[in-house]
Amino acid sequence: MFDQRLYPSQKYHSASRNSSGFMHALNEHLIHYRDDIVQLKDKVTFTFKGPTVPLPRPALPNVSLEHVLENRRSQRDFVHNPMTLKNLATLLHYSAGYKHTEAKRKYVPSSGGMNSVEVFAFVLSSEEIPLGVYHYSSFNHELEEINLGDYREWLKTHVFFQQEFSQASVVIVLTSMIGKLTKKYLMRSYRLGLIDVGHVSQNIYLACAALDLKVCASAGFIDHEVDEALKIDGDENASFLTIMVN
């Protein structure tokens, strides 16, 4: 029985523990080999139909991994620094894109190779990209337009606890395809969704360090506002993390 004093997060953690009893419950594990589950791995499960913005080839400067790791930090003192198409393409490619050198493999690991993370971007300041909200199609390496417009005031008054975040050039949103993960991982899926998002976030941090861009992650946002703007349902696919880039 659950202890009523526990938060739902603690109850979930407890309920989603693997136990040694599962070692003998092979039926639960056999789901991993079912055709429909195996096919989920390489399936593009999320896309928007509409106008697209093609992205240029990514270009990372020739800096060492040591330099990148040493320079990774969160910054919040944003200045006027319009996002270039090249930098956005580079950030998205190395965090959520497919490798050039290997088919069907990304730069980030993901639970069961299911690529549960989808990436969206509010472009708030750019001379090359129309301001608005987009979904990143990792398969086609292009931005899929969801809606055009200036989202800064809305972010400041309706979305963020920290108002300085609306001064970013781009707000990236990482969402998790919880519905897809749940088909395979059942109770354990929410844990895996969070971990997958963390991997993508770290690559964004590292790419920003290489490109000399300011970056700060935040989980402090109003979920339903962001989900609505992204036109996702918040159940099958839900916003997990915002990442400001400047």
Ligand SMILES: Cc1cc2nc3c(=O)[nH]c(=O)nc-3n(C[C@H](O)[C@H](O)[C@H](O)COP(=O)(O)O)c2cc1C
């Ligand atoms: C999941 C996550 C959520 C975060 N949320 C916020 C936030 O809401 N506001 C903020 O200012 N920083 C936020 N941060 C940034 C952390 O405060 C920052 O990573 C931490 O202080 C360590 O500093 P560093 O990243 O410069 O090493 C978040 C970081 C992560 C990974």
